[in-house]
Amino acid sequence: MEEKNFLHITNGDDISQKILSLDLPGEVITWREMLCEGPTSMDVGDEEFVLLRKTFLKENYRISEEHYRERFLQELVKLAAINGHDEIVLWFEFDLFSHMNMLALISFLVQNKKQGPFSLVCSRKLKGEEEMAPLSQLSGKHLRQHYKHRISLTDDDIQTAQLIWELYCSKNPKKLASEIKKTTNFEYLSSCIRAHIERFPGLKTGLNSLEINVLKLIDEHQIKSLNHLLGYALQYQGYYGYVDVQMERVIDKLSPFYDTSEDGVIINGDGRNALAGSKNYYQNLKDNEYYGGVRKYDFLYDSVNHDLLKL
Numbered sequence: 001m002e003e004k005n006f007l008h009i010t011n012g013d014d015i016s017q018k019i020l021s022l023d024l025p026g027e028v029i030t031w032r033e034m035l036c037e038g039p040t041s042m043d044v045g046d047e048e049f050v051l052l053r054k055t056f057l058k059e060n061y062r063i064s065e066e067h068y069r070e071r072f073l074q075e076l077v078k079l080a081a082i083n084g085h086d087e088i089v090l091w092f093e094f095d096l097f098s099h100m101n102m103l104a105l106i107s108f109l110v111q112n113k114k115q116g117p118f119s120l121v122c123s124r125k126l127k128g129e130e131e132m133a134p135l136s137q138l139s140g141k142h143l144r145q146h147y148k149h150r151i152s153l154t155d156d157d158i159q160t161a162q163l164i165w166e167l168y169c170s171k172n173p174k175k176l177a178s179e180i181k182k183t184t185n186f187e188y189l190s191s192c193i194r195a196h197i198e199r200f201p202g203l204k205t206g207l208n209s210l211e212i213n214v215l216k217l218i219d220e221h222q223i224k225s226l227n228h229l230l231g232y233a234l235q236y237q238g239y240y241g242y243v244d245v246q247m248e249r250v251i252d253k254l255s256p257f258y259d260t261s262e263d264g265v266i267i268n269g270d271g272r273n274a275l276a277g278s279k280n281y282y283q284n285l286k287d288n289e290y291y292g293g294v295r296k297y298d299f300l301y302d303s304v305n306h307d308l309l310k311l
Contacts, residue, residue, distance in 0.1 A: 007085040011092045011101055014136040019091065022140055024147065026089075029079055032071045036100040036196070037246060039290035042169040044108040045076045056290070061245055080112045087117055089150060093134055094123045094188040095241025096195045100292075103165040110162060118153040121146050122187065157185045164193070168292040173197065173299060174308045188239070195239040199291060200301040200308060205274050206282030208301065210240060211254055215271050218258050223265040226251060256284065 006026025010016045016030045038056035041048045050073065057063040088109065092102040106118070123135050123146075135143065160182060167176050177197060180190045198209040205212070217223070217232045233247050242250070257271035273279040282297070289296040300309045 004086040007088045011098045015091050035104050036097050040169050040292045044104050089119050091121045095239050096192045097241030099192040103161050106161040107165045119150040121150045151185050160184050170293045191239050200299045203300045203302045204277045206280050206285055207274050219267045229265050
C-alpha cells in the first residue's frame with residue numbers, strides 16, 4: 001500500500017524538532033507568530049497584515065523586520081507553494097496563544113486553496129495519562145499516541161475556524177461571545193474565546209482578568225523578585241499560553257500596583273484597591289494596545305453578565 005503524503009504544521013520549533021525525531025512521514029513547517037497580541041488583518045500574509053505585524057513586533061518586542069521575514073514570512077511562502085498532500089496535520093496547544101495562530105493558519109490555507117483533509121493534534125488527556133501536558137513536554141512515546149489519536153476536522157470545523165478568525169480581526173468582538181457555545185472538534189476553542197473576551201478591561205476596575213490574577217499571585221504568595229513573579233504568572237495563567245516576554249509586559253504594566261525592594265514584591269495601596277474592586281484605574285492604564293482588529297480599551301468586560309460593552 002502506498003504511503004500517504006503528510007504535511008505537518010506546528011506552533012513552534014520544539015514540536016517541530018520532536019516530530020522530526022519521531023521520523024513521522026511527511027514535511028514539517030513551523031508557524032512562528034503570536035497573533036493573540038497586537039493588531040491583525042484578515043488576509044494573512046498580505047501587505048496590510050505584514051505591515052501591522054512588523055510594526056507591532058518591532059515596537060514591543062524588538063523583533064527586526066529581517067528576523068520576521070526569515071522566521072515567519074519565508075515559512076508562509078513555503079506553505080503557499082506546497083501542493084499534493086493527502087493530509088494536513090496541525091500540531092497546536094490548548095491555549096489562546098496557539099489557537100489564534102491556528103485559526104489564522106487555517107484561514108491562510110483555505111485562502112491558498114489547500115483542500116485538506118485536515119486533522120489536529122492538540123494537548124489533551126488521553127486514556128491512561130495522569131494529567132494533561134503541553135505537546136512540547138510529552139515524551140516521544142506519548143506524542144506518537146497523540147498523533148495516532150489525532151482529531152479529524154470537518155468542513156464545518158474549518159468554516160468555524162475561518163469565521164472566528166474573521167471576527168477576531170473585526171472591530172466588534174461582541175460577536176465572538178455568541179460563538180462560545182458552538183460545538184466543534186476544537187475541544188478548547190470555547191475556553192480560548194472566553195479567555196480572549198476576559199482580556200478586555202474589567203467594568204469595575206479597568207484591569208482585565210489576567211492582570212487581576214497577577215496581582216492575586218503577589219498578594220497570596222511570598223514573591224521574592226520580579227523573576228520569581230514571572231515564574232508564578234506563567235505557571236498559573238490558565239488558557240492564555242503567554243510566553244515569558246509577553247508576561248513580562250503584563251507585569252511591567254502593573255508596576256503602579258506593587259512595590260519592589262530587597263524583601264521582595266509586595267502589593268501596594270492601589271493594588272489592594274484593584275483587588276477589592278473599590279477603585280477604577282481605566283484612565284490610568286488606557287493605551288493603544290490592540291487585540292486583532294480592535295483596541296483593548298474600546299470595550300469593557302462585564303463579569304456579571306459575561307458581556308462586552310462598547311465605549
